[in-house]
Amino acid sequence: MTSWQKLLKNSIDSPWELVAQLGGNICDLEQVVNTYPLRINPYYLNLIKKAGTPLYKQAVPDIRELYDKEGLIDPLAEENLSPVPNLVHKYPDRALFLICSECAMYCRFCTRKRKVGTREMVITDKTIEAGFDYLQATPRIREVLLSGGDPFLLSDHKLEGILKRIREIPSIEIIRIGTRVPCTLPMRVTDELAAMLKKYHPLYINTHFNHPAEITPEATCACGRLADAGIPLGCQTVLLKGVNDDAEVMRQLMRKLLTIRVKPYYLFQADLTRGTSHFRTCIDTGLEIMRQLIGHVSGMAVPTFALDAPGGGGKIPLTPEYITHYGETLEFITYKGLPCSYTD
Ligand SMILES: *Cc1c(COP(=O)(O)O)cnc(C)c1O
Numbered sequence: 001m002t003s004w005q006k007l008l009k010n011s012i013d014s015p016w017e018l019v020a021q022l023g024g025n026i027c028d029l030e031q032v033v034n035t036y037p038l039r040i041n042p043y044y045l046n047l048i049k050k051a052g053t054p055l056y057k058q059a060v061p062d063i064r065e066l067y068d069k070e071g072l073i074d075p076l077a078e079e080n081l082s083p084v085p086n087l088v089h090k091y092p093d094r095a096l097f098l099i100c101s102e103c104a105m106y107c108r109f110c111t112r113k114r115k116v117g118t119r120e121m122v123i124t125d126k127t128i129e130a131g132f133d134y135l136q137a138t139p140r141i142r143e144v145l146l147s148g149g150d151p152f153l154l155s156d157h158k159l160e161g162i163l164k165r166i167r168e169i170p171s172i173e174i175i176r177i178g179t180r181v182p183c184t185l186p187m188r189v190t191d192e193l194a195a196m197l198k199k200y201h202p203l204y205i206n207t208h209f210n211h212p213a214e215i216t217p218e219a220t221c222a223c224g225r226l227a228d229a230g231i232p233l234g235c236q237t238v239l240l241k242g243v244n245d246d247a248e249v250m251r252q253l254m255r256k257l258l259t260i261r262v263k264p265y266y267l268f269q270a271d272l273t274r275g276t277s278h279f280r281t282c283i284d285t286g287l288e289i290m291r292q293l294i295g296h297v298s299g300m301a302v303p304t305f306a307l308d309a310p311g312g313g314g315k316i317p318l319t320p321e322y323i324t325h326y327g328e329t330l331e332f333i334t335y336k337g338l339p340c341s342y343t344d
């Protein structure tokens with residue numbers, strides 16, 4: 001067993017272990033864990049102990065997960081958009097291929113909490129094979145997004161087998177991997193993994209950091225290894241109440257991401273997922289945070305604020321309004337809030 005696999009094996013996955021480490025109400029925890037899985041690995045546990053609330057909330061089950069009756073089980077209608085299990089074909093030219101049901105930590109706000117880390121998510125060699133067949137038979141798909149769960153929880157060997165098969169399909173130009181491992185278990189990103197990935201370019205990785213305290217020396221090293229393998233890195237942050245719904249926290253996060261060679265890609269409005277309503281902020285909060293990013297930090301550090309349309313309509317960009325009057329003369333306000341105009 002490699003050292004990251006040992007760490008993962010020592011994860012907290014039961015209420016009593018969690019109470020022993022961080023306290024909490026065992027009855028509440030047991031109820032939540034009966035429905036939604038718990039996993040906090042020793043690396044992230046240590047970070048929670050150091051950084052407190054914003055990390056605690058992302059990882060520790062909350063009884064409110066069970067009180068949310070309005071949220072949708074499958075907010076993005078992924079199951080309806082799956083021609084074969086675990087392959088979501090929503091946009092014409094790209095497909096989301098779920099290849100691993102596990103993660104290094106189970107995020108409480110996960111959009112796929114209906115199945116990630118549970119017996120509901122069945123991924124076998126057979127389902128993966130059905131995915132290859134669909135990709136092969138659907139040449140309008142130019143890009144495959146490997147996700148899950150977390151593809152980096154697969155062994156190097158298993159992941160390489162999948163990458164190899166995808167590269168044999170001539171219509172696939174781009175491979176993109178979505179992984180939270182650089183944030184939640186950065187020691188998984190070994191030199192061997194980076195050397196393996198490098199053989200399958202053009203390959204992009206989007207990772208997922210939500211708070212500046214997650215940007216540690218270990219995370220820096222993991223992202224550096226991937227970047228040194230020539231892999232462009234993006235970040236998909238989720239806007240979460242009590243975690244990062246604050247302009248200064250968000251500015252720090254976005255700036256720090258650039259320093260570890262990760263380009264902020266999306267900032268997501270929280271989906272309408274059942275069991276996550278206590279994390280949701282209103283749209284205006286996100287727009288106001290964007291207003292305090294745009295112009296105030298490097299344009300490189302500004303993500304696109306977006307919501308994923310319920311029912312599978314795709315991602316909708318949300319931008320603060322700068323224009324105050326349309327006409328022959330366009331009137332607007334600057335990032336500093338000063339009125340200005342441009343005559344056509
Ligand atoms: C988000 C998503 C994509 C990728 O969208 P981009 O805007 O290209 O990042 C592709 N397929 C599905 C099903 C998605 O949810």
Ligand code: SF4
Nearest residue numbers: 103106107110149180
């Ligand atoms: S890493 Fe991603 S897929 Fe896994 S629990 Fe977190 S949000 Fe969900």
